[in-house]
Amino acid sequence: MCTTCGCGQGETKIDGQAVHDHAHAHAYVPAHSHAPGVPASRRVRIEQDILAKNDAYARENRAFLAGRRVFALNLVSSPGSGKTTLLVKTIEALKDKDKAAVAVIEGDQQTSQDAERIRATGVMAVQINTGKGCHLDAHMVGHAINELNLPERSLLMIENVGNLVCPAAFDLGEAHKVVVLSVTEGEDKPIKYPDMFRAARLMLLNKCDLLPYLDFDVDQAIAYARRVNPQIEVLRVSAKSGEGMGDWLAWLEKGAAAQ
Numbered sequence: 001m002c003t004t005c006g007c008g009q010g011e012t013k014i015d016g017q018a019v020h021d022h023a024h025a026h027a028y029v030p031a032h033s034h035a036p037g038v039p040a041s042r043r044v045r046i047e048q049d050i051l052a053k054n055d056a057y058a059r060e061n062r063a064f065l066a067g068r069r070v071f072a073l074n075l076v077s078s079p080g081s082g083k084t085t086l087l088v089k090t091i092e093a094l095k096d097k098d099k100a101a102v103a104v105i106e107g108d109q110q111t112s113q114d115a116e117r118i119r120a121t122g123v124m125a126v127q128i129n130t131g132k133g134c135h136l137d138a139h140m141v142g143h144a145i146n147e148l149n150l151p152e153r154s155l156l157m158i159e160n161v162g163n164l165v166c167p168a169a170f171d172l173g174e175a176h177k178v179v180v181l182s183v184t185e186g187e188d189k190p191i192k193y194p195d196m197f198r199a200a201r202l203m204l205l206n207k208c209d210l211l212p213y214l215d216f217d218v219d220q221a222i223a224y225a226r227r228v229n230p231q232i233e234v235l236r237v238s239a240k241s242g243e244g245m246g247d248w249l250a251w252l253e254k255g256a257a258a259q
């Protein structure tokens with residue numbers, strides 16, 4: 001797992017620029033300090049070290065965002081659940097005045113396609129490419145935040161790399177993680193990947209327009225999610241048909257007001 005091997009360290013690019021081009025030094029664990037022969041006790045220490053450094057950057061991000069009263073969400077899911085489509089539809093549903101107060105950070109291993117999809121809506125977006133890395137971390141996100149001139153009381157949506165495992169462990173400084181589960185993935189994902197569903201405040205059950213063609217059991221999926229996280233909130237949505245988008249927008253508004 002990436003918290004033990006530090007995979008992808010030093011490969012990050014933000015809108016095509018290498019993150020480690022900056023002048024200030026970071027004390028990150030060098031890439032590939034792991035080895036199959038590393039004793040378990042040392043592996044645990046390396047993992048704690050990586051997460052402790054991440055948490056320090058996450059605290060910085062959180063303090064900065066709190067200072068501007070920015071409501072930040074970390075969207076997590078497996079690849080292709082519909083995160084970018086949901087973001088585009090969410091932005092399109094907002095009034096122009098609200099659109100001006102939205103910014104997006106996109107995370108993918110390669111390409112800036114998702115950031116381009118967001119920019120096409122008129123909203124500012126920064127693309128982070130993680131190279132071999134499988135998740136966003138708080139250091140990368142801090143640099144991406146620097147690229148954005150976030151207005152006071154804005155909404156910052158961070159789309160994580162599609163991966164139901166590693167992003168669960170990395171706090172980015174967000175208010176909440178929102179996990180997107182699409183109905184084509186099977187209802188068992190919450191119990192197979194419990195860390196992610198435990199870390200999330202809200203589960204968006206996406207692609208509900210496809211339910212008539214699938215055997216997906218919505219109640220079972222929700223029961224599994226609540227088995228690992230009794231507090232998790234659930235909204236059924238479809239980025240395609242627009243079902244549930246009103247509830248999602250209301251959830252965003254409530255969260256931003258509480259910020």
Ligand SMILES: Nc1nc2c(ncn2[C@@H]2O[C@H](COP(=O)(O)OP(=O)(O)OP(=O)(O)O)[C@@H](O)[C@H]2O)c(=O)[nH]1
Nearest residue numbers: 078079080081082083084085162206207238239240
């Ligand atoms: N039928 C249906 N298709 C959807 C819905 N939402 C997204 N899709 C489709 O699912 C595919 C993946 O959508 P994306 O929005 O790119 O998914 P993503 O989670 O951003 O993917 P990655 O960034 O690669 O992890 C696309 O073909 C979308 O058109 C939905 O609600 N219903």
Ligand SMILES: [Mg+2]
Nearest residue numbers: 083084114159
């Ligand atoms: Mg995407």
Ligand SMILES: [Zn+2]
Nearest residue numbers: 001002134166
């Ligand atoms: Zn990983």
Ligand SMILES: [Zn+2]
Nearest residue numbers: 022026139143
């Ligand atoms: Zn830095």
